[in-house]
Each structure stands twice: as C-alpha cells, then as structure tokens.
Amino acid sequence: MDISEEEFVTHVMRHLFKARGIDLSGYAQSFVMRSIKKRLGRSGASDHSGYLRLLKHSEEETNELLGVLSINVTEFFRDRGAFEGFSAQVLRPLIAAKLSEGGVLRIWSAGCATGQETYTIAICVAEEVRRLGGICTPVVGIQGTDLSSKAVAKAKSGLYSKAETKGLSEKLLNHYFEKKGDMYEVVQPLRKGVRFTVENLLEPPSGRYYDAIVCRNVMIYFSRKMHDVVTQHLFEALRNGGYLMLGRTETLMGAPRTSFDVVDLENRILRKK
Numbered sequence: 001m002d003i004s005e006e007e008f009v010t011h012v013m014r015h016l017f018k019a020r021g022i023d024l025s026g027y028a029q030s031f032v033m034r035s036i037k038k039r040l041g042r043s044g045a046s047d048h049s050g051y052l053r054l055l056k057h058s059e060e061e062t063n064e065l066l067g068v069l070s071i072n073v074t075e076f077f078r079d080r081g082a083f084e085g086f087s088a089q090v091l092r093p094l095i096a097a098k099l100s101e102g103g104v105l106r107i108w109s110a111g112c113a114t115g116q117e118t119y120t121i122a123i124c125v126a127e128e129v130r131r132l133g134g135i136c137t138p139v140v141g142i143q144g145t146d147l148s149s150k151a152v153a154k155a156k157s158g159l160y161s162k163a164e165t166k167g168l169s170e171k172l173l174n175h176y177f178e179k180k181g182d183m184y185e186v187v188q189p190l191r192k193g194v195r196f197t198v199e200n201l202l203e204p205p206s207g208r209y210y211d212a213i214v215c216r217n218v219m220i221y222f223s224r225k226m227h228d229v230v231t232q233h234l235f236e237a238l239r240n241g242g243y244l245m246l247g248r249t250e251t252l253m254g255a256p257r258t259s260f261d262v263v264d265l266e267n268r269i270l271r272k273k
C-alpha cells in the first residue's frame, strides 16, 4: 500500500532538509503540496513511494523539485534600491581603492540562480566606471555560483528572453545586451570579467579574499543550523574590511555576526571588521 499524502510531504521535506539544508517548514503547506504533486505528475513515478525513491537517488529530480518550488526565482536589479546602495557604498570606495592601489576587484555573487544578479553587479561596476569618466578601469573578477547546475548553465549562456530582462531600463538593455532573434545576449565586454561555477554554500568556499560578497534571498531557505554554516563560509571567504550584502528580509545569525559592522541596515550591507 502507498504512503499517505501527509507522510509523503513530510518525507519529501525531510529529504530536502537533509540533502540540501533547505527548510520548507515555514512555507504554506498547500503551496509545498501543489509543487510536489506537479513534479510527481511529470516525473513518471507511479505513486508516492516511487517518487520518494526517485528523489533520493536523483540529484536531477531534487533540482527539478527545487525549480517548481520557485527557489531559482530571480531578476535583474532585484530591489533596485539595494543595488543603488551597493553601488554608492560598496563599489564606489572599492573601485577608488583599486584604481589607486592596484589589484583585482573580486566580487562573489553567492546563490546567483540563473545569473541575473551576477550580471547586475557587473553592470553596476561598469556604470560606476562610466561615472568616473571611463578612462581608468580596475581589473574585475566577478564569480557567480549556485547549487543548481541547470541554473548555472543558463547563467553561462548569458541569454535571456524579453520577459527575463524585466528590471532593466531600455538604456541598460540597449547598452549591455545584443538582440539575438527573440533573445537578449549579454555583451562580451561585460562577460569578460564574469565566471560561473556550481558550488554548494554548505561546503567550504573555493574562493577567498573577496572584496565583496552578494548573497541575497538564499539564506531564507536554510534552517537555523545551516544558516550558521553558510554565515561561517561567507565570513571565511571575505577579506578583512570586505563587504557583505544580504537580501532585504535577511539577517546574519551565528557567531561571526559580531565581526561585522552595519553599513546600511535597510539594504542589509555589512562590513567585515
């Protein structure tokens, strides 16, 4: 006999918690149920138990499920005000320092989904350089990472539909994108300093000494314990004096939070002491 619907949802949530540290207990259960049923229908599994077996053995199915739970939702300039704050309070001083002292401006877009956040950061850097007259440009290295290989592949392609360019003004769209059929492709000069890789934030970071880390709307999915683990990893990856920007509704928890000063509370910009 197949397991009940209630048991099924509990098992699926337990799997996402154990395998990915994602805690869905704060979500509306009707939404979680609808999303899981959508995947159950599309996966080819015959019943609840069959779907659970598939989920436990397939990374791909776990990614698909996270996809329908909208965990990859993103857009260019998500929270415009936050990126204005980021440009003024983080990029401006960092670019000035790199131009006078030299060295690569290193930024990590952690949990970048399909890349819109990472390219937004690249556009903000380019716009700041333009504001300065565009004569001197620091060497820039922006690293976008996400757990979902599908999301990272899309980010690498740099191709977005008209609907996906939501958040970009006509001016920025014309300046930083080229029309390719009915898609828009990020222009080469902007892509030059941007790299994307698959990386799990629950594991020690592969990069170190970042000048700034943008990790927005990722922490909200983690349990308290996982939140602390990720905070520790972000702390380790940031150089002293480096900046961290979280999502508007996110706060830093865990031991390293006392090692940060608040730069801009509204835009959740912190600075490592």
Ligand SMILES: C[S@@+](CC[C@H](N)C(=O)[O-])C[C@H]1O[C@@H](n2cnc3c(N)ncnc32)[C@H](O)[C@@H]1O
Residues within 6 Å of the ligand: 020, 021, 070, 071, 072, 073, 074, 075, 078, 110, 111, 112, 113, 114, 117, 145, 146, 147, 148, 151, 199, 200, 201, 202, 215, 216, 217, 218, 221, 247
């Ligand atoms: C809602 S999106 C946020 C995207 C972007 N930062 C923004 O604010 O628009 C959350 C992203 O976090 C990623 N994610 C979830 N758990 C992760 C983990 N353990 N390691 C890395 N990325 C993770 C998801 O794959 C998803 O793409």
